Amino acid sequence: MTAHHAPQWLLPDWPDLPDSVGVLCTTRRGGVSPAPYDDGQGKGGLNLGTHVGDAPKCVERNRDILRAELPAEPAWLTQVHGIRALDAALVDHDAPPPVADASYTTARGVVCAILSADCLPVLLCDTQGRTVAAVHAGWRGLADGVLQEAVAALRNAGAGELTAWLGPAIGPSRFEVGPDVLEAFLSPADRAADLLRAAFTELANRPGKYHANLYALARITLASMDVHRVAGGDFCTVSNSGRFYSYRRDGVTGRQASLIWLK
Template identity: 65%
Template structure:
């Protein structure tokens, strides 16, 4: 079997930073958490109905590629950011973003359509990860992560957008578009938001949203313009990724970053 990891194409990432994103492949979980090819799936979520022993086995397979156990979070579509070094490893903290400033501390975000966003400063001193569904995006989870990293001494930031639901699959109602417009800040921000929504013919009030474009707009508003990734679609790539919107009951993949 080919390497199950997705290794980000991230130009300019400092050499002392490790990063990877998992797919649904390379694990032990059966359907509906399987690999999409009749084999075991690498489901990493403990909250989706998979057997705990299978999730533990999958996490052990991932752990073999990491310098330490990652700090798994209880993600609630919020905006809380924590420092991995300050967290109790015996607990599962409630947060949707984390940062690390010391080597060997692994940041991790789980997703199955929401957008995982990985951050690094160009000096290789600070990294971060954020879980950005549309609620987290509009509420400021990316801005909070940027602020936490800067408070920890980060300089110029570079960002990678991991696998999320693509712009041809993410159907939303008018309230989502209006929520982003309400937080756009200025005319330029509103223009960027408008460009991220396409009206769906024959479905009045329904739009296709580009979560990657919305993330780039929010990052630009926070002064971060060196942004990579954003070429995936979890919902239309059943052979590679889990997708909650596509399958309902499904697993979770992870995106991880750490200082070596």
């Protein structure tokens, strides 16, 4: 294990967050993982992903460091870029993590968590502080409806007006995609198709290539479900190598976590 600095947490700037809701986002700083999972500054990294090639003992220690800040063990998921949303209170911590890309809860002290390294983490809660959710929203999940599934789950659980925070993800000037990604969002039946198209900027010197804005795509999708209180969207994982892991930048790399719970 590599020597480490104190962890550097990212506390969301989320004006509509109720006092009864706890949130935390990790960075790559403050763990024990060696390169290429380190902190980018010669010290140990806080990699929380068990599936990226890091030594299991390092990941376990990193998760212990995070666990000290939380009311309970997070409900870790096996994320597959799908749209399944499950009740985090039903996750068995002694079993392999269930396959899902979002979790929600109405139970106090249950921690919803997702891992990311360029994909968009979205945290959700209702303004009364009765329900929360964490969503793994890469472009494929966004196009297929993972946010719709998570919002529906919260509303079925009794949520009132919803608010969202968009965590660290690949920024719009660094996310180059092809026409397949554009077409995935532009269903002819989608009433927001024109708005969604505006989240793609064609590159002048590379016809058929675009910069995609995950933050804009998420805001448009949330607005289509009457979720208008949206904060965040201020980061770029690719551009900030000293703070965040980025798969697109580094290939082999760690994962940071975004977490939310009811106090």
